[in-house]
Amino acid sequence: MEHRPGRPRRADVDAAVRAATVRLVREQGYAGTTLDQIARAAAVAKTTVYRRWDSKAELVLDALVEVLGEPPLPTHGDELRDTVGWLAGRISDPAAHGLLVGLVGEAVGNPSVRTALRHRIRQPFEDRLVAAWDADPTAVDLAFDVVVGSLLHHAALSGGIDPATVDAVTDAALRLLAPAG
């Protein structure tokens, strides 16, 4: 068991801040949410937030990673559809697309956010598909962008995502992955 010197960080702060971030960004949008608001909602000082995350973008990205969770490990009998459908389902969670829309906007003109988005969100999904079904990475990237982009845009313009839309988008993405099928 390793111990770093100094007072240990409060264990419950990360979760509280992330939860406040998710709630407030969903309600007010990325730009409309203040770090003071987040800190106040999490019952924490603003300095504490800045000690753990370098910027608002990092915090929101981190909250998003946690909200999405990890793509499930494929088990016997699983098909490609299960993993793609899992992604579509996660994005249709208001918590997820509420955070993601703001980050995508921030990615323009902020290369570090762009890189982080690619590495921490898209990459794990791609890795799983490539490992399990030997899928073409380029096709997977495009499928990811279709699933996430379509649903994000749909949510932003229409206000929500219904199951039928999730299915339709999932089908469209699957066709891109198995053109012969």
Place this chain on the structure above:
Amino acid sequence: MEHRPGRPRRADVDAAVRAATVRLVREQGYAGTTLDQIARAAAVAKTTVYRRWDSKAELVLDALVEVLGEPPLPTHGDELRDTVGWLAGRISDPAAHGLLVGLVGEAVGNPSVRTALRHRIRQPFEDRLVAAWDADPTAVDLAFDVVVGSLLHHAALSGGIDPATVDAVTDAALRLLAPAG
């Protein structure tokens, strides 16, 4: 010919401001671009900008509408693919998706932007498709979201859009419009 009293508006201001908006937002992103910067780049006072547009969001939206242009009127021999492909081609213009990404982010938690985006961008496209091919409005909405959302997300994460991606996304959207085909 109607004349309102007082000094007439300068005819070249609108174009100059829109051009400055397009350039700066593409380079720096929506949030990273200041109205002072835009006014300075257009060699115009900030008051002049606010006299013509109510807010930054309105200005950017207006610039976007001009950059996109109108969907072409279908002529003899045209197929559905021509119109959907036109949309994909327009979105792949960096000027277009640069502006749009920021606006979509702004639409969350800003209902008026959401409404404007729906009415001034998506609606004209839908009207044309419904008029010419009697398409199902709901399917058209989804196809629009797939085309625009996928390409937007792809541009934001990958930094650009190549023709192959445009084609693949166009195909995917067309399948949603003609499920039987």
Place this chain on the structure above:
Amino acid sequence: MEHRPGRPRRADVDAAVRAATVRLVREQGYAGTTLDQIARAAAVAKTTVYRRWDSKAELVLDALVEVLGEPPLPTHGDELRDTVGWLAGRISDPAAHGLLVGLVGEAVGNPSVRTALRHRIRQPFEDRLVAAWDADPTAVDLAFDVVVGSLLHHAALSGGIDPATVDAVTDAALRLLAPAG
């Protein structure tokens, strides 16, 4: 009459901000007074304060200069004592020494404040004495420091300055200026 372009500055702001500064610094000390407090007390935005003064130190210095006023022009029959006594009287004003104490503390390790204090407070006084009575500049500097320093320190430690102290200090300073007398 000269007119600069743009909206003219509100004429009453300078006085209101200076008045708020004088009052708050006297009550709470230099370090204990916030620029937000000053702005709020003057019913003005903080940006407006920073547009007119570069820093808290500049603002307080400016308020001090106004509180002190100009040394009187010597008239027929005036003696050295009138001018030195005027200085002592001005410093004994709580508004004056309240501001000055903080500035002197700031002058250590802030050369620009030190220079400003010398040029805007001590210099005018010295100039007057040298012009009217051909006094020795070095002696005047010392006399100034005795009057101001003694009263400042007395006020800081004892909480106020009574007329007898003012007289005693004035006498002491005069002896430094007329050693033969």
Place this chain on the structure above:
Amino acid sequence: MEHRPGRPRRADVDAAVRAATVRLVREQGYAGTTLDQIARAAAVAKTTVYRRWDSKAELVLDALVEVLGEPPLPTHGDELRDTVGWLAGRISDPAAHGLLVGLVGEAVGNPSVRTALRHRIRQPFEDRLVAAWDADPTAVDLAFDVVVGSLLHHAALSGGIDPATVDAVTDAALRLLAPAG
């Protein structure tokens, strides 16, 4: 010899912290010096500093008391001038007036600092003069303020104190103590 239970305090810490305080405050001023800086310069944890002194003001005051030292006991043949001159000499030490200027500024709006300054700096000096020459306490207070205040102010504005100034100020203070002389 008394022993309190528990680990005894390190014997060298007080001196190291005071030395660091003197050096840093002289160089950067009172407000410009951080307790973290002091702790780092003394190679000590901030907690250790706060265990021994209640606040920054207390620490600086304590360092000042040590720097000044005790007024000398009057011996046979000593005159008033020796004691007053001793005070002037001590204040002209840059270490002394560097600390004192900041404390005097802090004393405004911080009554406990004011009281401490009076009791720990001025009082011992006054006691000595009253005991040895039966001086008038009020006159001694004023003489103290003249010596300390004048030299402090002179150092703050002129950057240093030369021996001639020390003499002149000492003379001025002595005249206040022996009006008949």
Place this chain on the structure above:
DNA sequence: TCCTAACCGAGACGGTACGTCTTGTCTTGTT
């Protein structure tokens, strides 16, 4: 040898001020 009590280093934490920035409004004189 264990126990107790206080010390120390390291650093997290709450609270608050700083000076800067941006949005959208307002107020001048000029065209």
Place this chain on the structure above:
DNA sequence: AACAAGACAAGACGTACCGTCTCGGTTAGGA
């Protein structure tokens, strides 16, 4: 009226500092 110029209100940003706290680990005397 429109326009240029710029002041203004409101409020968020990210940094810095003070004084407190909470750990693990240390160092003495006493049981």
